[in-house]
Amino acid sequence: MTEHSLSHTGNATPFTANSDHGAPKIAIVGGGLTGLLTATLLERGLSQQKQDNAAPKASSPQITIFEKSRSVGRLATRYHTDKNTNKNWQWAFGAQFFTAKSDSFSQFIKPWLDSGLLQPWCAEVVELTLANDNKQAPDINKKEQWDTTHARYISTPKMTSWGRALADNLCLTTVQFKTRVAPLSEPKAVTDKKTELFDTNGASLGGFDWVICTAPNNQALELMADSNFTEQAQISQPQMQACYTLMLGWDGVQQLPETLNSKAKSATPAWDVAYVHDSPLDRIFIEHHKPAHSDLLPSVTIHARNDWSQAHVDNDIETVQAELLQAAKQALNWDSNTAPSQIDCHRWRYAATVTNTERKELGVLVDETHQWIVSGDWCAQGNIESCYLMAAETVQAITTAINK
Ligand SMILES: Cc1cc2nc3c(=O)[nH]c(=O)nc-3n(C[C@H](O)[C@H](O)[C@H](O)COP(=O)(O)OP(=O)(O)OC[C@H]3O[C@@H](n4cnc5c(N)ncnc54)[C@H](O)[C@@H]3O)c2cc1C
Numbered sequence: 001m002t003e004h005s006l007s008h009t010g011n012a013t014p015f016t017a018n019s020d021h022g023a024p025k026i027a028i029v030g031g032g033l034t035g036l037l038t039a040t041l042l043e044r045g046l047s048q049q050k051q052d053n054a055a056p057k058a059s060s061p062q063i064t065i066f067e068k069s070r071s072v073g074r075l076a077t078r079y080h081t082d083k084n085t086n087k088n089w090q091w092a093f094g095a096q097f098f099t100a101k102s103d104s105f106s107q108f109i110k111p112w113l114d115s116g117l118l119q120p121w122c123a124e125v126v127e128l129t130l131a132n133d134n135k136q137a138p139d140i141n142k143k144e145q146w147d148t149t150h151a152r153y154i155s156t157p158k159m160t161s162w163g164r165a166l167a168d169n170l171c172l173t174t175v176q177f178k179t180r181v182a183p184l185s186e187p188k189a190v191t192d193k194k195t196e197l198f199d200t201n202g203a204s205l206g207g208f209d210w211v212i213c214t215a216p217n218n219q220a221l222e223l224m225a226d227s228n229f230t231e232q233a234q235i236s237q238p239q240m241q242a243c244y245t246l247m248l249g250w251d252g253v254q255q256l257p258e259t260l261n262s263k264a265k266s267a268t269p270a271w272d273v274a275y276v277h278d279s280p281l282d283r284i285f286i287e288h289h290k291p292a293h294s295d296l297l298p299s300v301t302i303h304a305r306n307d308w309s310q311a312h313v314d315n316d317i318e319t320v321q322a323e324l325l326q327a328a329k330q331a332l333n334w335d336s337n338t339a340p341s342q343i344d345c346h347r348w349r350y351a352a353t354v355t356n357t358e359r360k361e362l363g364v365l366v367d368e369t370h371q372w373i374v375s376g377d378w379c380a381q382g383n384i385e386s387c388y389l390m391a392a393e394t395v396q397a398i399t400t401a402i403n404k
Pocket of ligand 1: 384
């Protein structure tokens with residue numbers, strides 16, 4: 001363990017010898033949702049296998065997650081407290097919600113739905129078309145209401161809460177924060193299936209039977225570049241696009257522009273999510289309308305279009321913020337009395353995996369010789385459900401290899 005690393009449930013096991021009593025030692029690089037879900041399913045899958053098999057080939061795994069930041073489940077929430085009221089503005093500035101289209105993921109999330117930590121968001125969705133004249137209100141038309149059959153789920157009270165809950169439920173896993181894993185190198189002997197990992201300061205992080213990399217694909221590319229990873233060429237296949245996110249806040253509902261204030265006398269329909277047309281903006285989400293979010297001060301998150309964001313990805317963030325703010329002013333039609341008091345902007349350089357029907361999903365990339373797996377949402381559709389599906393594929397790959 002490095003001097004700066006914090007341990008969530010204990011220390012990483014040192015690089016000493018083989019895995020004891022056949023318990024596979026598994027390193028997961030990255031404590032985002034893919035990493036957390038992989039650890040969760042490994043704990044369930046490999047431990048289950050131990051109970052099921054009369055002569056098990058695997059016993060309970062020892063898992064270590066190495067995360068370079070200070071927290072797990074990178075799902076992003078930003079908040080700011082108003083000193084006068086002690087209330088918060090809050091923005092889910094990454095994923096706003098997720099779907100569960102597969103039966104297995106639907107089953108998996110059920111306990112958190114039962115506890116209320118995850119909740120469906122039955123949002124009123126509108127289409128918002130800007131007026132030609134900047135001073136005029138936009139045209140707002142009802143599009144649909146999200147329902148519980150094809151539900152969009154959110155985590156409460158924050159989007160980060162689910163990741164924390166997943167981490168808290170891990171019992172065979174150590175999470176080492178503030179530990180950046182250095183690029184892997186080719187083992188000295190091809191037959192040596194144990195990989196010694198190092199942090200970027202050169203300190204050993206231990207020896208592992210399996211290494212699972214869940215970093216975003218541009219980072220995975222660097223991590224595996226000099227390792228002779230058999231699937232290296234595949235990592236760069238998915239195309240990624242940027243996303244700028246604008247976060248706005250108002251001091252109270254009285255200060256909201258009419259476009260956002262369904263209680264106003266206007267003909268504006270009540271809405272929670274807007275798809276924006278003819279604008280750099282893509283979608284607008286009203287945070288304080290989400291379930292279990294009504295205590296918030298009025299907070300609005302706006303994702304810019306991916307193609308617009310990609311075209312402006314290297315621009316100065318202040319310039320981008322000013323352009324997006326102008327577009328938001330036009331979309332939400334505020335004046336000097338109803339302008340937001342809180343304004344922030346975030347650049348996601350690699351936000352969206354470009355999906356098209358012709359391209360087959362990669363699936364997790366398995367190098368059986370070295371016992372390395374490269375995984376992540378970008379190996380599938382680039383969303384939260386993909387994190388789960390790729391975690392399940394990883395467990396399947398390891399289980400199959402152990403039982404050979
Ligand atoms: C703007 C935006 C909007 C989105 N909207 C939606 C949505 O509406 N619905 C939906 O389902 N999904 C959405 N997503 C996608 C969703 O957020 C991702 O699918 C999910 O967060 C990916 O998780 P992950 O664990 O695969 O990757 P990450 O969250 O990127 O986790 C990878 C982790 O690896 C760590 N790491 C990297 N390199 C190292 C290293 N060398 N050593 C140690 N740690 C390392 C990183 O710090 C990071 O924590 C959105 C994403 C963005 C950015």
